[in-house]
Amino acid sequence: MKELISTAVPLNDPQLDKPQTDNHQGVKLPVMAKDSYYLSRLAQQLKQIKDKESEDYTSRFDRYQKQLKHSQDRVQSRIASLPTIHLNEDLPVSQQADRLIKAIQDHQVIIVAGETGSGKTTQLPKIAMLAGRGVTGQIGHTQPRRLAARSVANRIAEELGETLGQTVSFKVRFTEQGSSDSIVKLMTDGILLAEMAHDKFLSRYDTIIIDEAHERSLNIDFIMGYLKRLLPKRPDLKVIITSATLDTARFSQYFSSVDGKTKQATPAPVFVVEGRSYPVEVRYRPLTEEIVTGSDDDSFDDVEENLPRAITAAVEECYQDAASKGHADQADILIFAATEAQIHDLADILNQYAPRHTQILPLFARQSFAEQQQIFHPTGGRRIIIATNVAETALTVPNIRYVIDLGFARMSRYDYRSRVQRLPIEAISQAAANQRKGRCGRIAAGVCIRLYSEEDFTSRPEFTEPEILRTNLASVILQMANLGLGEVENFDFIQPPDNRLVNDGRKLLEELGAIATKKPENSLSTSNDSDKGKGKGQSKRHPNQLTKVGQMMAKMPIDPRLARMLIAGEQYGCLKELLVIVSGLSVQDPRERPSDKQTQADQKHALFRQADSDFLFYLSLWQAIHGALFKSSGFKSDGFKSDGFKSSDLDRQKNATLDDEAAPIAQSPYENDKLTNSQRKSFAKKHFLSSPRLREWQQTHSQLLQMLDGLKLTINQEPASYVPIHRALLTGLLSFIAQKVNDVDKSGKLIKAKRGEYVTARQHKAKIFPASTLFKQNPLWVMAFEVVETSQVFMRTAAKIEPEWILAMAGDLLKYHYFEPHWSAKTGHVKAYAQISLFGLIVVHKQLMNYERVNLTESREIFLRDALVLGNLNAPSTGDGKKGKLPPFLQHNIDKVADVSLIEDKLRRRDLLVDEEQLYDFYAKRVPEHIASRKVFEDWRKEVEKTEPQFLFFSDKDVLNEQAPATQAFPETWQLGNLKLPLSYIFDPTSDDDGVTIKVPLVALPQVDAVELLWGIAGWRYELVLQLLKTLPKDIRRQIVPVPDTAKQIFDTLEKNHHGGLLRQLCQALNQRGVRGANNQFVEPKDFNPSEVETYLQPQIALVDDKNRLIEKGRDIDALKLRHQVTTSQAVASGKGVHSEFPEHFNFMQNRHSAGVMIKQFSALVADGQPSYSDKKAVSIQQFTDVSVALNKHRQGLLALIGNELGAKARQLTSQIDKNFKLAFAPLGELDRLKDLLIHATLDATFEKFVAEFDHEKFTAGIHDKELVIAINQLPLTLDEFNQAKAVVLANFLSVGQSVLAQLKSVYEQWQQVRQKLLLLDRDIFEESIEDIEDQLDDLSLSDFVYRMSYQDWQQYPRYLQALLVRLDRLEHNLDADLDAVYQLDKHMERLSVKGNDETIMPYRWLVEEFRIQLFAQPMKTRVPVSDKRLEKLWDELNG
8 A cells, every 4th residue: 555655646746946855855745735736836936036045035945845844744644544445346346446546547537437236436435545546635525415425435434444534524514524634525516516615626635536427417517517627727636427327428528638749639538347236137018109208298198098007017017027936025116107196196006906915105205204214124025116216326225126117207397488497207318217227136136117118218318418408507607606617608518508598597696686787778777675785887797797695695505596585684684584484495395295194284284384475384383393583572372382282373463464564473383492302303293294304404594594694694683574574585586476367357257267377477377386375365466486387387385475575676677668758747757657577577567757767868859849839838727727827938939829820720721830840949959958857947947048038939930931811700709699609710621620619608509590600700601602502403503603703793792791691691692693493493591501511611519518618519500409408498597586476576688607608598487387276376587598498488487377366267167167078088187187277278378369469679689580579579578568468368268268168178078089999999900000199199298288389289189189080980991091101100200209399390290290180081171281292391491
């Protein structure tokens, strides 16, 4: 051994010429690897000093010699401590020890591919020591798992005959045994990775052995790349790569050495060592004929369908093989399944079909420790172990003779688009299949049954895809940035990762605030929690340069997201709680769910659940085990006892709101006392918790706590509430937020398919994991620690959040989509709505924001156009929407533009006012570019106007293209009869308001004269005449060509006083010129068609209420009157009190104002309802704006007052009502009603016949309607006139009453005859005729017609009823003719059904009754000639 060491190649240590040779008598001794660089620097400094006799040289030389001797003494000490090494000659690797020793000495990197059982793991460290390694530094030996590192260290120590901690030490995450003096150090690859952060040259090692390199984990690939970069700087460092199933060609080429002279690359040497295992027979029993690559294939359904049959057949085949070979009792089977669910399914199948006395045992990662121990400590009997791929490597299941390989495993694949960790079921690689095969054949010859074809096996990839190609790279990028290794793209990985994964990892670090990022152009400078650790000017940093937050994160050996949470925990005052939660998330879930006790386990775990958050489970559980976090937490909890617990207080918190900052988190239902180790184990067992994982959780917590002390983070001393805890958690989970999908349709019905569905960041669908406390709550917004895709995409470990938190934290990550920028006169700023989203999720749909900070140029333009050009600088000062008080310049400019616009509207041209761009340019040239708000503008304006008061005032040349013409022919008001109505003009042929609009108060509508309205505006009247002439029939137009000349001549002759209306004056002018129509008839108004003239020539009526609020617009005055007839016929005012006699102060006509217009109102004495003459009636004075309504009401009131004076005359008349009359009227009412009807009819008839007209010229002046003048003159309007009328009526009452009595009796007796005849008709045969007759009777209103109809109209009722009797007599023999007549009446009846209550069409309504006589009772004579054509003509006249 000593000779081997003396011939070993020493380090490239610094040697000074003479002193070193003398000191060591010509023998070069190695130095410790960690001292090599330091000694080299000292030697260089000594060589640079020219004066060898100087004091500086002497002191430096002494220091150099002292350090050199110390380092060499350390080497000598390590050489002396080397134990005697004996290799296990039974192992295949030992048989190649000499070759390997020489290769280690001659090459910097060697690759050893040793099959399972070759002894490479335990013998290679000893072979390295035999090669002289381990004297200048430790031999670092990595394992992928902690359990493997510890067990291998124990085995090597045992083989060396020493206790662990001397020559051989080990270090895993929470445990270290041994010191730096040990020769061999076993550790996990994660430990080696962590050491790189503070030992970049790995100077404590002279040899690195990477075991199980085939696993190609993220750590291993990064270590490989780091070592390749390090090796040229550390020529003394040796690297040994080893595994059972290794891609030797790739690794050999990767670690090629380049000759300095020839520049040729020499691949690293590869040594293949045969295994010691027994032969394994491979049998193929495919489930399908097709090759299936994974669960995404359609054929995978066939695999699942055929699996139960195939697995039972394979088990039977194994037992038959064991029986044929004579070891039926030694036939343990290891079945490799893809998932835990498949393990349970197969267990159920085998429990049903497997032979008796066979143990069926599951094996998977989430099993409890006790369940796993059953696998590794067999108790006898045959066993079938069903495992996931955890049994492929590291773990050795004892006594396995047979392996059944389904050929699938659940792989972890990271989707960079959705940031979902997918867990698809995929076909395993050839290397993984061979690893599974190698689980048998260790104790005897074995059999491996593969449930897929040999063709399928050979088509699979040779090696499992490296983790670096299918995972998030954020942690790698973070460590590379911390180590100063540059860009990931430039790092020499064995297999470079996809650039998309690299970019995704970098984006995640940017989200966490770990590395510098440029602020998006469209983002606002929003305060951000993640910005609190960032320095100024970070946008100028290198893309991978760490921020202060990133530097702190890099020092934490945990997931970057968890590290970010801890840093935020200090900022939010909840670091103590975050330590518990983060350490819990860093280890495997401690909850266990044994397959036979899942319900009990769920019930126990539910004791620690808290409302709205799965993260709080860790706090509850921690306090139950380790005691309260705070001495005086204010929590209300029941006491914990080792044998049980009281009722939980957890539910008390479920009604707390997230916004309650002061409310502490609900505590666990246990005492604050910390449990002892024995209590902890009992507690874990009772509550279905894993003791090893709880211990690992505690160790992680302790490690993080110690690390935070080094980072000088302050731990809170007071308990935190829900909000700060979850806001701190959210800093690391911004990519894992989700919004609930709307699962209710328009009717409010639940859409089952969308129940519980969420949209995650980047627009992917997911659901809350069923075990979550939020599963049934389905809050609107949640965050999750992980999003995993198995059978569905699930969010695990979720919590309810508020979108406001996202806005506060996301900062520059938020995307702002601005829309609808506009000027806000209220605020004095240009505003815009922003839709704020994070990773595709809309956090705020519509938020009003200041647009000046986003786009000053556009904001300035909007300010100039809206605030100045349009005059909206100030907000309305009142609620009427009018502009607020404007600065003098702006008021002047608006008025000037409005004046020119009005001239254009009147003249119907658009070439006077300059366009808006010129007005904009006026302001743009004067207002500075930085001004886009009212305050800044006003400050600037006040300064400017001190020297130039008219600086912003428009002049005529600024607004006019030419001199404005006169507009006297376009008045601002229109005199329509007694009304003076305001006008407004608009020139816009596309608008409904084109032309002139007359503002008419609704109450004044009845007083608007439709005939006068047709004259139109004086300025447009010639055009109106011209277009009216063009609407004449062609035979008339031929006589007036050229029409424009004729129009000009007639226009000049029109009377200025509008007498007779425009159409009549045109007819008169044409007739005087000899123009004739068809059949040499005179031209009549009906020959014109005013509706065909252009719209702007037809004045528009804008109806407004008393407060000037628009009600309706329209150009058809008659249609407007009809639509509002009910309203306009109502009284607009009522006098105080009632009168039983004609009041002396009665004034028929008065003036009133409405909407700024003075209108006439007419008084009437109004009686309430239909008068009853048994008692005296009173009347009230009411005012109406419709004179016709007022006259009608006044007439009824006068009759009521006169009726009060009848006395005995009324009794005398009504006493003459005989029995037949009473019986005829009986279906319509009582006798008193008949008496009232008779009295009223008599009063009405007497008044009509005997009261003479009065002279009311003062009231009728200015009224052109002759019938209206007659109606006004017929009624008494003063007390004297009333007394005259009353005397005449009373004197003639009884004489007129006799004739009226006879008339009414005849009417009702005839009505009864009509009713009797109708009852005798067969309705099935005569239905249409019967319905027509019934409609006619309804229209006649026989129950109260004397109140409804005028005297002249109801005088004809006996004729109408007589005609009905004639019709009924003829109906049975004249049905076809009767039906033809009914059909002729249809259109007329349809018209009356629509406008039957319109007083203006009453002539048409009574002419229809005459038409009925002509159609159905031809022997009778009509009052006037009537025909269908005459009715059409009358209808057109009344509606034209």
